[in-house]
Structure formats: structure tokens, C-alpha cells
Amino acid sequence: MTNYTPTILAGRRLPNRWDGAALLLVMGLLIALVDVGRGTISTPIAAIQNTTIHLDPSYLPYYALRSTARMFAALFFSLLFTLTYATLAAKSRRAGMVLVPILDILQSVPILGFLTFTTVFFMGLFPGKVMGAELASVFVIFTSQAWNMAFSFYQSLTTLPNDLQEVSRSFRLSPWQKFWRLDVPFAMPGLVWNTMLSMSGGWFFVVASEAVTVGNTTFTLPGIGSYVATALREENLRAIFYAIIAMLVVILLYDQLIFRPLVAWSAKFRFETTAAITGPEPWMLKLLRRTQLFREIGETVNGAMRSVFRLRLSFAATRQVDESREPSRAVDALWFAAITLVAAYAGWKIIGFISGTLHWHDLGQAVLMGACTMLRVIVLMAVAAIIWVPVGVWLGLRPKATRIAQPIAQFLAAFPANLLFPPVVLLIVHYHLSADIWLTPLMLIGTQWYLLFNVIAGAAAFPGDMKEAVANFHIQGWLWWRKVMIPGILPYFITGAITASGGAWNASIVAEVASWGNHTLAAHGLGAYIAEATANGDTARVVLGVAVMSTFVITFNRILWRPLYAYATRRTTLG
């Protein structure tokens, strides 16, 4: 399986003024959403959505279908966003200066932190209608998918091979033709990979965004997530078990029918000049490619799409590149001034919004809570590394074991861990354990698999001739780990670790607070802080919590992961 650099590792390392402006803009935008939402509220929205969720398992297929539909709706919007936002960021230098840092901030914002804002916004737009709740839920899933997809597309667009760009220009392809002939195909493998990662991560948020309480707004949408929420409230362990089974089936279908065929298909677009050795064709892809009926359908769709891509749509003459032309400084200055103004306005709005209800000690408290959560994340990562690195290496060095373990780890990563919380919570309640300690592992249940998955991939990719050299010189024991294996898998390990730690921060919002019937367990941490503020509809504290968590995550990425990744790739590759 190919490894792509996680988009979160690819940006700049040192924060600059753009990051500051971007953070202000993102937070300002969120507050504006709430403002708009509140402004349009005409009727009290407390009396909304009394969708009854039946715990009878015969309803589960329907609920699963609804959850899946939400996932795909979000995916559609994510693709739309990716193709437009990233294109604008890549093609316009000035737009890129703002859009790229904003994207970088957005992918560090805890996804469930968006929930408050989107709920208020969409419920405000569609008061009392199911539509509002559906859109709010879809939007949360969208926020879990869109950023890394857009980032991956942007990165592809900025690394287009020069010669193919010259071909496009010298054969005078129109911008529309070039977009579909060069830009999109070139970006396809990375985009498909990131889309699939997004979808795997997305199940977690599908589950989390179906039964939501923000202040006095509550909605319950038919789906697996609300089924579990209802089961929790009614202390029905059997129903939770049914939900887990249903989810397993959904993920299995998604994995077999979509994930694997799509990733295998996208290999066609990989930019390499030699035919690579590819794994076996997934059965679904084989079916689509070899069956007469599917072939014909495929050809028709393909033909229709191509004729759209072939349209010129613009008759602007392709211009020469003028390398001596410098961008106009006056326009740049105007642009900078405009951004500064908007960022300052956003900053002013944020201060106005927060200062009404909050004081400095609130910030102090949020940072303290952030430190608690950070400590959890660090300890968890260390524990996970101690467990999964030896296991992953053992599996990765044995091709047979790799073939079995790799898809399982991938599959488990897609499984929404929040479905597994109830049994753990039950144990904690039953044995009166400390929530501060025992809720912690929940944060990593879902994302530890990325660590395992990547370590296996790293060990499997360890060069054969180096393995022989190591055996030849009798390098064993601790020396083997220190000088051979750990450096060998380091880039892979970091790739997995950053995904896992990012996921842990995200999961803290649901993992630090858990309930079983009328028992509610809460650990000390920023996740619990945001979750409680969300439940109380305390928007100011949500903004503060989200801003602090984003800052923690960004700092973590910039100070730890990016330098480490840069170091690892520089030191552990030849040439």
C-alpha cells in the first residue's frame, strides 16, 4: 500500500503572521455563523425533532442506510469544496496566501468543536425543520473530510510536472480542458487516498453527530449514532451490541465495495514511468471491469464525462510566461491591507463576543485543561508506541502476516470507536474506577490502528538487501532496534503517530465525558470542557475551548511532528 505524507505534515514549520491572521479569520467565521443563526431564529427551537428511535434490531438496516447516506452527502460537498477551494488557492498567488494557512488551521480545529456553530447556524436557517438538523449533521461530517482532501489536491496542483504543463500550453488546451486532463488526474491517487482516509475517519463523526444537544436545542436523526445514544440512555447493552454488528457490516461493505476498488483503480493515475508491481485486483474492481453489463454502463458514463471535459468553455488565448514580470507591489499592498483589516475586524468581534461572559481566569482554566488533555495524549502515544511498534515490526517483517494484518488494521481504523465506549463506561461505573485515568484509553481506541498500520507498512518496506546485510553482520538485540529498525520505520511511525494523536485530540471531546443511563462520568480535560460548554449552549466557552485546543494541536504539530518528520525523511533516505 502506498504511503502518502499526511497533509498535516506538509505545511511550513515556523508560524508567521499569516497563521495568526488565519486563526482570527477561522474563529471570526465561526462566531459569524452563530450570529447569523441566532439572527434568523423566528420561533423558539426547543420543541424540535422528537424522532423516536426504536431499539428493535429490525430498524437497524434502515438506520444504517440513513447514516451511510449522510456520509455520502458530506463526501459530495467535500469534493465540491476540494475542487474549488484548492484550485483557487493554487492558481491565484494572492488567494493562496490566505487560503492555505486557513486550511492549515481548519485541519487542526477539533471537528466536534464545529458542532455548536453549525447546529446553531443550520437550525437557525431552517427553524423546526428536519432539514436543519440533517444539514448540521452533514456539515460536521464534511468538516471531518474536507480539509485534508483539499490540502492533498492543493499539494498536487503545486507539484504538477513542468513538462506536462508545457504540453498543455503548447497544444493550447483551455483552462477547463487542462483541469480535467492534467490537474485532476495528476492529483487523483493522493486525492483518492485522502478521501478514503477521510471516510474512514468520518464514521466516528457520523455516529457522534446524529444525536446532539446544544444548549436547549436537541435533535435526534434516525441513524446508528442516535440508536446507540438511545440505547445508552435506556441502559440497553443488547442494543449496543446490535449496533456494533450493524456498523461492522456497513464498514465491511464500504471497505470491499468502495475503498479497495477505488484505491486500486486510482493507481492508474500514478505518475510514474514504469509499470509498478501491483497487488491482486480487488474482486469488486474485477467485477466492474470484466462484466459486460458494468462495462457498458462504465463506457457510457465515461464517454459522457469526457465530452464535458473536452469542452473548451473559454477562448482566451494562452499567454506566454513572462519571467521578468514582477507582481504589482501596489496591488499586493492593497491586498495585505484588506486582509489585515478583515483579520482585525474578526479579532475585534471575537473579543467582543468572548469578553461579555469570560474573564482572564477562564483562559487560564482552558489552558490548564488543555495541558491535562495534552498529558493524556502524550502518555497514550507512548503506551501505544511501546505496544504497537514491536507488534507492527513483527508483522511487517513477515509477508504472510502482513497480508493478513494490514487489511484488518485498516478496517479497524474505520470502525467508529465511540460505539465501543459503552462497555468500557459500564465497567468504570460498575467498579467505581477513576474517570480521569480510565476514560483516557478511549481517546486512542479508534486511532491507534493508524499507528499499527503504518508501522507494519514501514517494516514491510524495509529493503531486502539491508535485511541481508544486517543478518550478515550479526546485528541483534537492542543494537538492531536502535541502529536498524527504529530509523528504518521512523518516517512511517511518525506518519501513523500524527494521525493517531490528531484523532486522540478530536476524540477527547466525546471520550472525556461518557454516560450510562443517568450516570455521567467526566474527566478533567479540554475535551470535557468543550463537551460541557456545548451541552450548556455556552457558545463563548466553546469558542474559547476550540481556540485553545486548535492552538495546542497546531503547536504540537509545528514543534514536534513536522521537524521530526523532516528529520526522519532527511536522515533515513539515501540521496
Added chain:
Amino acid sequence: MDQNASQPLLTVRNCRQSYHKEASADLVVLDDVDLTLQEGEIVGLLGRSGSGKSTLLRIVSGLLKPTAGEVKWRGQPLHGPAAGVAMVFQSFALFPWLTVQENVELGLEALGVKKHEREERSEEAIDLIGLGGYDGAYPKELSGGMRQRVGLARALVVHPDLLLMDEPFSALDVLTAETLRTDLIDLWMDSKLPVKSILIVTHNIEEAVLMCDRILVFSSNPGRVAHELTVPFAHPRNRFDPAFRQLVDDIYGIMTRRAPKEVQAAPAAPPTGFATPLHPVSTNLMAGLLETLSSPPYDGRADLPALAAALQYEADELLPLGETLGMLGFAELEEGDLILTETGKRFAEAETEDRKEIFAAQLKAHVPLINAIRAVIDQRSNHRAAAVRFRDELEDHMSPEYAEETLRTVISWGRYAEIFEYDEEAQQFGLEEEDEEEA
């Protein structure tokens, strides 16, 4: 054919291309270049890498706007990629996700040609260029030679008046390249190519003499037309014809003639020697060539074309090597011959440690940059110096790419000669520990 071609296909007048540098003077890539293309001729732009010949090709194609000068296509000023000009790329530049046929049809799609005609014309081009049967294949399934045939078919299918070729055969092995050349010339002679004129960029002297009616030899830094010559032989040409060999020899002579002598008339760059671009030639390669030169059959003197043939090198690879040996005082270049000096002979016969000493002495005598770096290291109390200051200084005199290459080269030479150490992680020069104690 020449009589009725009263209007040239293309004219380039006083063309200059430079990159703007902050602070210091512009970097001139092309300087005062004139070029006229008539219908019915194949013209070659021959020069070393860095002579700006590829830049000129991009200006002619309309991809790049020259800093100054005038480009006219069929009498009209050129403002962008013109209809009637098609290009073949060194890297083939095929779209890996399109089949052979789809790649070939690309230019026609851009013109908005209807499906039926598109298929007809692409089929024709594919057959003409010997790709029949490969229509549905993807580029990665093809060999290098077949890929470049696709590149050719893609260019020919739009029926261009002018075919531009940017080192079209240099990424291919010798035999494949030869087949493609002869196939192309055969089609050209039989008037089967739907083109009126061909402009080829190459660094391969034999290729230029084999294919072109006219050759413009470029000098480097800045790129200028140093010489223009007509190839008087009829096709098909014979590489082993003494007249052919003589012409190749003459061009080697032209290309090894010291170009800087002309430049010195106008001292644009300060002649400190500090900022001489260095070719990235490894010390192993130098040692190998010196050993070869000192032993039979050369015994200290080699004819460059013969040496290139024996070592399976192209002029573009051998010339920088020869020039580097010349600069370091190991050998001399004289009218297409490479002659070993006394020092070169001593080096070839020495053992490893002695070689390092000889090399260090030659570096100190001939490469001011090495001395400058060592001087800065010695001045500092901690005996360390950041690489970035030297890179910045070099960039004042050359493009960032050349500056980087020069710095890399000097690092590798300095390490071999044990003049200094280099810490890649910190990007700093330093001294070996024992040296440090002495200093």
C-alpha cells in the same frame, strides 16, 4: 523549395533572456541571439547545458516571453503558443493516464476537432510513426523509444508548420535513438512528414551533423550563437565518411575553444574567480579519467571525439570533465584534444594519501572559493562557518541552481582533499578535530 519561400517561417532578432536578481546585476541566459528559419530546412541548436538553447526553443514556441527582442512567426509578432508550432519533449511528457491514442488526440481536442476527424487523423499519425497496434496501450507499458514515437505522433497530428524538438533522443539508449533518427530523416526525405521545418535542440554533436542542414553552435554564460555552419552532406549521411568525421572534429574544436576570451572584452562579472561556476564532477571520475589518459593507448594525449566514443560519453558529459581537469591544472584542452600535464601524471601514478595532497594543492592554487571558505573557518574562534553566506555570495553572480551545484561540488572536493569538513544537518563548514587543535 528555397525560391518560393521568400518569407521566412520564423525570425528572432536581438533576443535576450535574463532573470531579474534583486540587488545585483541580472542573470543573462541568452544574449543578443538572431535566428531565421526558412521552410524546408532542419536547423540544429547545439550547445552545452546552460547555454540557453532550450530557453530559445521555449521562446520560439511562444511558451516564454523574451526579456527583450522580437520574435515573428510568419511575419506576425508572437504573443503565445502559436497554431502551427508543435513540440517534442526530452522527457516525452506523455500523460500516463491517457492511452496512446488519447495522448495523440490531445492537441486535436484542444482545437475542437470533431470526433470522427480526430480518430482519422490520429490513426494516420500513429501509423505513419510506426505505432500501429499500440493505440490502446498506456505509456507505462511502452519502451522509451515507443514513448518518444507517441510524442512525435502527438506533435505531427496537428500538422504543424514547425516541429520543435527539445533534445528528443537524449533520454534514449544509443541504438534506439539511432533508429528514431533515421526513421525521422527517412520520412522527412520522402516528404511524408506534415511539417515544413524542424528545429532541434541537442548537445550531441554527431546527432546535429547527422540530421541538420544548418547548425548554430551556442557558447555558455551567457548563451550566444558562437558559430553558425552549414552541413553540406546529402541524406542519408554516413557517420564514417571522413568529411563527416572532420566536421564533427571541427565542432569539437569550436566547443572547446575558450569562450571566456570573448567575454573578457566586456567585463560584466568581476574577475575575482571566486564565483566561477564549478561542474559537479566527482573526484572518482576525475581520477578515472586521469588514469585512462596516462595509460595506453592515449599516453597523455587523447582526441576528444575518439575518447568520447571509447568511453561511451557524449560531448556534453566529456567537455565539463575535461574543462574541470583543465581548471585544476591536471590537463589542458587544445583544439579538441585533451593533454595530460605533469601534475596530472603525478596524480595518476600516486597512492590514495598522496593523491589527496596533490588534489588539495591544486584546489588551493586554482579554486579561490576553497581558500575563501577555509579562510573564514580559520578566522572564527569556533572554527565553523555557515554555508548560507557562501551560497548567498554565489547567488549574486549566478542562478540559484548553479550556486547550489557549485557549493555541492566545492563541499565534495573539499572533503576529499580534507581541507574542511561539512555538517549537512547544521549546514556548516568546520575542521577535522585534529586540525582544530592545531589551529
